[in-house]
Amino acid sequence: xxxxxxxxxxxxxxxxxxxxxxxxxxxxxxxxxxxxxxxxxxxxxxxxxxxxxxxxxxxxxxxxxxxxxxxxxxxxxxxxxxxxxxxxxxxxxxxxxxxxxxxxxxxxxxxxxxxxxxxxxxxxxxxxxxxxxxxxxxxxxxxxxxxxxxxxxxxxxxxxxxxxxxxxxxxxxxxxxxxxxxxxxxxxxxxxxxxxxxxxxxxxxxxxxxxxxxxxxxxxxxxxxxxxxxxxxxxxxxxxxxxxxxxxxxxxx
Amino acid sequence: xxxxxxxxxxxxxxxxxxxxxxxxxxxxxxxxxxxxxxxxxxxxxxxxxxxxxxxxxxxxxxxxxxxxxxxxxxxxxxxxxxxxxxxxxxxxxxxxxxxxxxxxxxxxxxxxxxxxxxxxxxxxxxxxxxxxxxxxxxxxxxxxxxxxxxxxxxxxxxxxxxxxxxxxxxxxxxxxxxxxxxxxxxxxxxxxxxxxxxxxxxxxxxxxxxxxxxxxxxxxxxxxxxxxxxxxxxxxxxxxxxxxxxxxxxxxx
Numbered sequence: 250x251x252x253x254x255x256x257x258x259x260x261x262x263x264x265x266x267x268x269x270x271x272x273x274x275x276x277x278x279x280x281x282x283x284x285x286x287x288x289x290x291x292x293x294x295x296x297x298x299x300x301x302x303x304x305x306x307x308x309x310x311x312x313x314x315x316x317x318x319x320x321x322x323x324x325x326x327x328x329x330x331x332x333x334x335x336x337x338x339x340x341x342x343x344x345x346x347x348x349x350x351x352x353x354x355x356x357x358x359x360x361x362x363x364x365x366x367x368x369x370x371x372x373x374x375x376x377x378x379x380x381x382x383x384x385x386x387x388x389x390x391x392x393x394x395x396x397x398x399x400x401x402x403x404x405x406x407x408x409x410x411x412x413x414x415x416x417x418x419x420x421x422x423x424x425x426x427x428x429x430x431x432x433x434x435x436x437x438x439x440x441x442x443x444x445x446x447x448x449x450x451x452x453x454x455x456x457x458x459x460x461x462x463x464x465x466x467x468x469x470x471x472x473x474x475x476x477x478x479x480x481x482x483x484x485x486x487x488x489x490x491x492x493x494x495x496x497x498x499x500x501x502x
Numbered sequence: 503x504x505x506x507x508x509x510x511x512x513x514x515x516x517x518x519x520x521x522x523x524x525x526x527x528x529x530x531x532x533x534x535x536x537x538x539x540x541x542x543x544x545x546x547x548x549x550x551x552x553x554x555x556x557x558x559x560x561x562x563x564x565x566x567x568x569x570x571x572x573x574x575x576x577x578x579x580x581x582x583x584x585x586x587x588x589x590x591x592x593x594x595x596x597x598x599x600x601x602x603x604x605x606x607x608x609x610x611x612x613x614x615x616x617x618x619x620x621x622x623x624x625x626x627x628x629x630x631x632x633x634x635x636x637x638x639x640x641x642x643x644x645x646x647x648x649x650x651x652x653x654x655x656x657x658x659x660x661x662x663x664x665x666x667x668x669x670x671x672x673x674x675x676x677x678x679x680x681x682x683x684x685x686x687x688x689x690x691x692x693x694x695x696x697x698x699x700x701x702x703x704x705x706x707x708x709x710x711x712x713x714x715x716x717x718x719x720x721x722x723x724x725x726x727x728x729x730x731x732x733x734x735x736x737x738x739x740x741x742x743x744x745x746x747x748x749x750x751x752x753x754x755x
Contacts, residue, residue, distance in 0.1 A: 261546075263706075264704050264723075265706055265708060266529065266530075266533070267542070267543045267544065267546065268533055268534075268537060268542070268543070268676075268704070268706075268723055269529075269530045269532075269534035269537060269543075270676070270706070270708075270721055270723075271530075271708070273529060276519065276522075276526060276548065277522045277524075278522075280519070280522030281521075281522035284522060289520070289521070290521070290522075291520065291550060292520070292548065292549055293519075293520065293546075293548035294545065294546065294547050294548075295529065295545065295546035295547075297544060298704075324707070325686050325687040325690045326690045326694065326707040327697045327698075327705075327707075328697070328704075328705070328706055361687075363687065363688075363691070364691065365686075365687050365690030365691055366687040366690075369687075400709060400711075402711070421521070423521070423523070433577055433578050434578040434614075434616065434619040434622075435614075435616075437578040437579045437580070437618030438616070438617065438618055440579055440580060441579065444580045444581070445580075451517050451581075452581070453516075453517055453521075453523070453581055454577070454579040454581060455518060455523075455524070456653060458653075458655070468518070468523055470517075470521055470523075
């Protein structure tokens with residue numbers, strides 16, 4: 250799909266996803282949320298809590314994509330190093346953010362806003378805050394990099410605050426059809442012709458295996474609903490031509 | 503954690519994960535499976551079905567990591583381009599693989615081994631096959647790049663075949679403890695001291711939010727079980743020192 254829309258890259262920062270300790274839940278949420286505001290996600294990198302890796306990756310992808318979102322590594326513990334690494338990537342000091350500091354100091358009992366928690370109010374110079382309804386610790390933006398929490402419900406709250414403030418493009422819409430008892434290998438050739446005819450769409454073919462039967466789901470995504478519908482209509486006609494029944498939408502899970 | 507073990511990078515290839523259509527299920531499976539054979543996963547990239555992106559990324563990461571695993575894009579349809587892109591990355595012809603071709607030709611009825619399916623038996627010159635119990639279409643290896651299916655149960659079957667054939671290192675072991683009613687921000691400082699004392703381990707701190715209460719789980723990972731146990735014993739003592747009860751293992755989901 251040609252990128253008239255702005256593009257996004259997501260950095261999932263944390264050893265816990267790479268070790269398999271944690272099943273990632275942020276990629277899909279952000280992929281869908283960004284698609285809805287017309288900022289399609291074009292790459293995801295899952296990287297460890299290693300300073301050089303974080304710094305180098307931030308610098309590579311912020312030059313390459315319009316938006317960079319990060320999740321993870323902004324808590325109070327030793328393995329939370331995203332914030333200082335982003336400062337290093339931008340070559341700016343990492344210093345107390347007055348508003349974040351004031352908010353956090355207010356929210357703790359006297360003596361409990363300790364050095365570890367103060368790190369959560371320490372940010373790259375020039376950062377602006379990303380609020381959230383779940384936690385007093387904010388995320389932040391610097392340049393085209395948006396730094397969010399890794400805990401899904403906190404990240405989601407940050408993204409809900411952020412989404413209407415981002416300059417997006419045309420929402421990505423999706424149309425789909427599926428069929429049981431027809432193999433991908435049979436419809437591959439005519440399907441390729443539909444893709445060639447609709448270069449503005451991403452047409453994907455996804456086999457499924459269900460107790461009720463195997464089959465394939467065809468999904469067309471793009472920014473023009475009428476185009477996606479027209480492409481799926483053509484795919485439905487192909488399915489009918491093979492003597493099978495096209496069923497609108499994706500198969501039930 | 504120092505990498506005496508060989509390292510791995512996973513490329514998840516496919517628009518469906520980037521669009522949010524599909525919840526990835528391969529990262530965690532491979533992270534755990536690779537950890538068990540001592541080939542820790544050090545980076546994951548999710549990339550779209552775009553030839554230049556696949557070719558450039560394969561070439562970048564195969565130089566950087568000991569092992570590269572890919573999932574997705576080896577089916578029969580127009581969006582399945584991983585195989586020819588890997589051939590291009592290695593600068594070798596993409597041509598029928600005699601054994602894969604023979605196996606697939608045998609498995610289809612006369613006339614059904616069509617051009618689309620023949621693409622699944624077409625591989626970079628020099629590739630060796632990765633078998634699986636789920637499907638007649640094999641994955642393949644070329645150099646340090648292992649190309650597998652994207653459908654989780656097929657990928658898992660390929661990895662089960664592959665794992666005992668890979669030259670791994672010491673298995674990654676994990677020990678953990680959790681506590682309710684104690685905040686990360688309170689134990690962050692002493693926890694950082696434990697990490698500093700055990701530089702051979704990855705010690706992670708993960709807050710949790712459960713109906714029964716909030717708390718934090720501490721996980722130590724490394725190649726020496728006794729070291730991970732000793733570190734977790736120290737963390738347990740820290741928790742006890744704050745008047746709380748350390749509970750072995752991770753919190754129940």
